[in-house]
Amino acid sequence: MIQAVLFDLDGTLADTAADLGAALNRLLAEEGKPPVAYELIRPVASHGARGLIELGFGIHKTDPIFDDYRRRFLDHYEASFADLTTLFDGVNPLLQALTARGLKWGIVTNKPMRFTDRLVPALPWAVPPGVVVSGDTVGVPKPDPKPMLHAASQLGVVPKTCLYLGDAERDVEAARAAGMRAIIASYGYISNTDTPHTWGADGFIDHPEELLQHV
Template sequence: MIRAVLFDLDGTLADTAADLGAALNRLLAEEGRPPVGYERIRPVASHGARGLIHLGFGIDKQDPEFEDYRRRFLDHYEASFADLTTLFDGINSLLQALEQRGLKWGIVTNKPMRFTDRLVPALPWAVAPAAVVSGDTTGVPKPDPKPMLHAAELLGVPASACLYLGDAERDVEAARAAGMKAIIASYGYISDTDTPETWGADGFIDRPEELLDHL
């Protein structure tokens, strides 16, 4: 029996792509490069700084310029991380339904505490999360299961009694490794080249409220 629900943040609970994209485009402007359109930013927003820098500059973390771009990108994002970010439609009604069923909920994100600790309190939750675990809380991010297990411990619920909702392959991998049920948010930041049907999830939802069917 599911006793708690854990969520990814970017692309699952909150639509953060516009703020992430704005930070990337400010960095590109500094470098004299043209901006990237939102339609190209949204599918890679879940991959954070690494994915967005690759999108904007075509480089990976092995490139000697990567760390400088990453640092500056994060500085731009820090200046406006909540200007355009909103909760996805249906999230608050889902959280209220979870509360009515006596289920706890929490967040497990790869977003650094530097942002999570300020963004989460700034969002208009109908029900506050009972646990928040960031990408650097346990020293390792997803797909390592440690953040998932830590969240379950904070909630006081066995990992096997938790369901995790996310929009990336690493979300499913982490949930599986922690012994949790894994559901994919198809409304999230999934690109045309992703193959979520091969990720091994227990199901898919097109709208947040559909998660109730899996509890």
Template sequence: MIKAVLFDLDGTLADTALDLGSALNRLLTEEGLPTQPDHLIRPIASHGARALVALGFGITHEHPDFEALRQRFLDHYDDSFADRTCLFEGVSELISEIHRRGLPWGIITNKPMRFTDRLIPTLPFPVAPQVVVSGDTVGVAKPDPRPMRYASERIGLDPTACLYVGDAERDIQAGRNAGMRTVLAGWGYIADSDRPQEWGADVRIESPLDLLQHL
């Protein structure tokens, strides 16, 4: 029996792509490079700063300037991380119903605490999450299962009693490796080149409220 529901943040609960894209495009403009359109940014928004810098500058992580560019991207994002970010349609109603059913809920994200701890209070969740685990909370990030185990420990449950919802392959890997049931958020940041049918999620849903039939 599922006794708690845990979620990824970017691309699952919150649409953060516009603010991430704005930060990237400001950095590109500073460097005299063309900006990137939303339709290219959105599918990789869940993959974080490294993927966005690679998109914008066409360089790999091994490039000598990569880390400096990533840090500058994060500084730009720091200035506007909550300007246009919002909850996906149906998320607020979903959280209300999860709470009504007496289930704890929480967030496990790869977003650094630097942003997570300030962004979550700005989002109109009807009930506050009972646990929040960021990408640097336990020193490792998804797909490592340790953030998942830490979250379940914080709410006093075995991971096998938890359901995890995310939109990226690493979300499904981390949840499965921790022993959680996994749900793929089909409305999230999934690229045409992704192969979500091979990720091994227990179920795929296409809107937040579809989750209710699986609890």
């Protein structure tokens, strides 16, 4: 019996790719490099700063300049993290339906608190989340299960009664390790090179409201 639904943020509840891409392209412009098209940015957005810097500059996180680029990217993103970000169509009707069924809901994201503490309150939720766990809330991010377990504890439910919706392999890994069911948001930031059918999820949805079929 599902008592709570937990969600990833980027690519699952909120469409943040445009603001992330804008930050990357401002950094690229500073370095005299051409911008990256949105169509290339969107599938990588769930991988955050690391994935976007690798995309824009063609370098690995072990490159000596990587940390400087990451710091500057985050500074650019911090200046405009909510300019273009919106909730995906269907998210608010889903949250209202979950609440009507007596279910709790929350967010477990790898996004740092410096962003989630301001972005989440700025979004137009029909029902506010019962808990928000960021990538640095408990000291380790997904795929470690600790953020998932912390969210369940804060909501007052046991992990096995939770369902998690995300759009990345680490989301499924974290949910599984925490003893939760895992559903993949196929509408999210999934690239052509990803293989979501090998991630071991319990199901897939193409629209947020389809999640109601799984609770």
